[in-house]
Amino acid sequence: MEQAVTGIGVLDKAVAIIDCCAESPRSLAELVEQLGLPRATAHRIASALETHRILRRDNQSRWVVGPAVLELAAFARDPLVDAASAVLRKLRDLTGESAQLFVREDDVRVCVAASERSSGLRDTVPIGARLSMKAGSAAHVLLAWSDEKDIMHILADSAFTTRTVAGVRRRGWSASIAEREPGVASISAPVRDLRGAVVAAISISGPAERIGRSPGTRLSRPLLNAAAELERKL
Known part of the structure; x- marks a missing residue:
């Protein structure tokens, strides 16, 4: 450099x-x-x-x-995190579910921003939580547009398959039911920079019994709108 x-x-x-x-x-x-x-x-x-x-x-x-x-x-201001706060609150209020933003660090994904439900059953993912890239809809999204070598490395012992990755690329979002944790469901979409590279995954998560077996039916549109709003802010 x-x-x-x-x-x-x-x-x-x-x-x-x-x-x-x-x-x-x-x-x-x-x-x-x-x-x-x-x-x-x-x-x-x-x-x-x-x-x-x-x-x-x-x-x-x-x-x-x-x-x-x-x-x-830790004291540096991250424009992605700054822009995400209002978007996640709005997404939470529209859907009634917890919303998070994840970025990837090697074989883990890190929650860098979150907006939780104020009451009732919820999937609490604290800011700073480091979750595996081997399971969960955010992992699907963060992996889907990687190179083939990286994809095969993660898929070697993951809870999802190449079919999952192909579905993410086709739809532009991904959902998972009890893949990361029993009883928890989530749906995620990519957040891209000006070059089109995926820099984060924006997610909605909550109890599977409330989100349902087909999260995309109710939640994909507000999720994709939130991702687009965050991209505009960036």
Whole structure:
């Protein structure tokens, strides 16, 4: 990645080291080779970043991104999450069911925003919950437009099949009944960025006995409208 230059030499070098270590674990020799820095300079800056917990050492003594970066990231404003709050509340009020937004991180999906029913039976998925990509309608949606290698990796021991994936692509949404958890049903649709790439899944979930065996009949239209609204906000 091309680095911006501020003219503040030590700051530019520190950011270059952080970015380099974020791409892949780096030894001192690799930092020197990759960035063209003097060995003493690379060691001094990387060690200082380690002291501040911006970098840490892995089990092979290579530098990787440290916990301070994750802690600072918690304070960052995510435009996707900011835009989702009002959309999820509206979706909850229209359908009477809990609404969530999921993003994918490798083999899990993370709930980054949610709006829960105020009363009665509900499927509570707390913000920050990490759920498997192996089950659930949000997993179907987040996987459906991936490359074939990724799809086969997830499907190897998942609760759904290639037929499920094909159905998601055809309809533009997916539903699941008691796939992730007994008694829980959900329906999800993709949220896309300006390039058309799927960046999130917007979902409605609740008790299967209330949502019914065919969630799409009642819930697909408001769900797709909510996904389109969120895309416009982005």
